Each structure stands twice: as structure tokens, then as C-alpha cells.
Amino acid sequence: MDSTVATERALDAAERLFYQRGIQTVGMDDIRTASGLSLKRLYQLFPAKERLVEAYLERRDARWRQRLAEYVEQYENPERPAEAGDRVLAVFDWLGEWFAEPDFNGCAWINSYGELGATSESVARQVRLHKAAFKGYVVELVERAGLPSGLGDPVFLLAEGAMVTAAITRSTEPAAQAAQAARVLIAAGRQG
Amino acid sequence: MDSTVATERALDAAERLFYQRGIQTVGMDDIRTASGLSLKRLYQLFPAKERLVEAYLERRDARWRQRLAEYVEQYENPERPAEAGDRVLAVFDWLGEWFAEPDFNGCAWINSYGELGATSESVARQVRLHKAAFKGYVVELVERAGLPSGLGDPVFLLAEGAMVTAAITRSTEPAAQAAQAARVLIAAGRQG
DNA sequence: GACTCTAGAGAACGCTCGTTCTCCTGGGTA
């Protein structure tokens, strides 16, 4: 089997299991079984579990942010004059769809941070990078909408709060609640 | 040694270690060493590690919410006509002080949920109870301030987002940012 | 003073899990 195909299979299995059950409770044996690869092959591709965890978070980060950006770009419709803030609010629509996915289990980075942030410096670093990138994206959307850039902070906090709460309560509501609050903040920001 | 004293010592050690390093990475041996109790005594008081975890979360929940309520009550000053929402905003002041504590390591329940929410039903249940109680308290503050009770949701989400972000970025700023957003929402709510 | 019960110190047990090793098969190559 091609090495890139094997890597992908390993990461697919790792992502599914790590995200669903947590990192520490999933053993390399579980990943072997789920991926159909041998332990030998797994350790050739990822010399230690920690490397696999890093690769899992990296790949998921790229995909998560890309999916978000693709969704938000729908709202960049040149045909109609976009309301300032439409694309900012689209973030919460996307969160709502994500929360509704059957295998939604919270934010992978918040979960990983709770599990390993205190122990693994590499995990902590990746979580910080992911959150900084997400926040940077939110700020960028705010600024491109011509809104005061200070709006980025509370919008980001609302999104984080919605992710955590959706996970714990197993509900999609927080997305709509956060969206509504963001709408009010945007309206206030436009006046001020 | 008195049994209640021993229980307290066990919980003190457990809380310090679990909160700082996570639950799974702390062994019963670590708790024995830190508490000065023997394993035998520990297992008399808590027949399994899971019981100790439950007791840790329960005791911390009671103390956390009591400290918050005590702080907020300062703002219940009958001498002056309190601004509606003062006590709601006091929640964020208190969060800011908490974030600044040297051993602050995020929200114990969010962390525990990330670590064990998928594995341990008892942990998941306690996290949900704690968050429901906190949210209930926020809603109560909002209503007692004569504000529209729908304001409870976004204020709660801002608080959650602030906790998560303060932990990951190791910064106290999110408390002030969330407070500022809450101020705007409250002002808008008073008008609407 | 003999007995009993509690508790301390820490060894021991059994299981899990990350990692490595052994043995074997099969395909490519001179």
C-alpha cells in the first residue's frame, strides 16, 4: 500500500477515535484495528503516539478552518449589497450546522487542552495556534465588514462559549443564542 | 486522625493535583504522597478513584459557586440605587480575579469534560449539573436586575468563552472583554 | 498482661498500553 494512502488511513482512524473518545483512552492497538494497518507500519509513519496526535490536530485544524471559510464565503455574494456583518454572523450559522452533526463532540482543541494541555507542551502549543488562527479569522471578517475591529474579541468569545456549551449540553441552541448576541453587538458597533 | 480531617486532607490533595495536572495523569500514589495518608486509609474513605473524582468535583462546585455569590453580593448595596446589571457585571469582575490567581488553570469542569466526558457518565453528569447551576445563577441575576431574562443566555456564553480563552491564552483579558460585551448587551436589553 | 482492632508502610498483583521484537510470507531482482 502506498505510504500516503497508509498515512491517510492512519489519520482517519486516529481522528475518528481521538475525537470521539479522547486521546488518552484510545490505544495504538485501537488505531491499528480501526485503520487496518499493522503496528509496524503505524510506527514507521508515526514514530510515537505523540506524533500521531500532532498530525491529527494539524490536519483537523486545516480542514476545520477551510470548511468554515468555504461556508462563510457563500455570503460573499456580489449580486446583492451584503449587510455589514453578514459574514460574521455566518460563522454562527456554520457552528450551528456543526453542532447538529451526529458525531459532534465539542471542540477538538478545547477537549485536547483539557486532557493534555497541562502535560504535553506540543498539544498546548497547537491548541493556542488553532485558537489564534480562528480568532484572527473572526477579526478579519469583522474588519472586512467595515466594523470596529474591537468587535472581534466578543464575537470570538461568544463562539467559544457556544462550542463549549453545545458540547456539554448536547444542544445546538448555543449557536443561535450567540448569533443573536452578535447581531446586537454588531448593531451597537455600527452606531458607535 | 479523625475521619473528617482525613477526608479533607485527601480532598485537598486531590483537588490541587487533579486541577493542576488533570485527572488521568495523577495516580493514587501521588495523592497518597501529597495527602500524607496511607493507601489503606484513602481506599477506606473513597473505595475507588472515581469516587474521589466525584467528591472533588462536588466540593469544588459548592465552593466555586459560593465564592462567586459572596463576591456578587457585595454589589447588593442598599445604600445606593444599584444600576440594573451591576451584579451581572460583577460576575465578570470575579472571573477576572479568578483568572489572575497564580494557580488558575481553566474551568475544572470544562477540563474534566474534555478529559473524561466521553468515558465517564458520572463526570459528564456532574459537569452538566455544575454548568446548569451556574447558568441558573446568571439568569437569576439578570431577572433580579429587572432585565429581560433572555439576556441570561448570551451572558452565560460570554462567561464560558472567557473561561476557556483565559485558560488557553493564559491571560486575564477575556474577562474584561466579556464584561464590555455584556455591558453593551445589557444596555441594548434595557432599551428593547 | 492478653486480646483485638485500626491504621501505617509498602510490597504485590493484575491489567493496560506504548513500544519493540520475532517469525513468516510473498514479491521483486540478479
Next chain:
DNA sequence: TACCCAGGAGAACGAGCGTTCTCTAGAGTC
């Protein structure tokens, strides 16, 4: 055909850890 070697299956190793067991000391009681 003889050789080589990448890879598969899974046993084996070693450490960590939750839990229990052993042995001992001491305090309370008749």
C-alpha cells in the same frame, strides 16, 4: 532458482497504575 527485504500478525517487554494484601506497631479494653 537463490536471495533480499518490506511488510503483516501478533507475541513480548517494560512501565505505570488502580487496587489489594502482608506484616507490623500501637492504642484501647477487659
